[in-house]
Amino acid sequence: MKIGVLALQGDFEEHINMLRRVGVEAVEIRLASQLEAINGLIIPGGESTTIGKLSVEFGLMEPLRSFGHQKAIWGTCAGAIFLSKDARRTQPLLGLMDITVARNAFGRQVDSFEVDLLIPALDTVASSSRPYHAVFIRAPLIETVQGEAKVLSQLEDGRIVAAQQGRWLATSFHPELTSDERFHRYFVEMAK
Ligand code: GLN
Secondary structure, three states, X not given: OEEEEEOOOOOHHHHHXXXXXXXXXXXXXXXXXXXXXXXXXXXXXXXXXXXXXXXXXXXXXXXXXXXXXXXXXXXXXXXXXXXXXXXXXXXXXXXXXXXXXXXXXXXXXXXXXXXXXXXXXXHHHOOOOOOEEEEEEOOOEEEEEOOOOEEEEEOOOOXXXXXXXXXXXXXXXXXXXXXXXXXXXXXXXHHO
């Protein structure tokens, strides 16, 4: 099992470290040819416009899309925006996941916050059920989940912050910035 992390911009190193902690081989991905060797890909948080522009520049858009049609992709924060079909403004998107996202949806005062979430899906990779402590940094909101996409977690007021569509996963928050390994384990299972 080898998982790649798109390493154009953003906090890819934290994902690499977390993957190694859960015991899988982790590699930084910058070239289309490197996609052949991995079972799943994480697109990290950062700036979705930058990740998009660099992906266009490096000829990664089509290779990433065809990778996604065969294997697992998980986008965290900016990565979730990049994975979506619609971010309600013009920027390069992979357009794979049937979700609409709103960038920087939590406004200035609460640019960053942390909250405990209920994520029942994570019970499949843990021995006991407990809340998931999630870190949000200038986070997007998943406004709508359509078609085959399913809601994985919501804030108490119902706003969606995690979704899954087959082998694609999108989280508004940053599991790589906590010590909780459950989300990475969940993704590794998805990628098998
Ligand atoms: N605000 C960033 C964007 O819109 C995402 C922030 C993040 O990834 N932490 O792309």
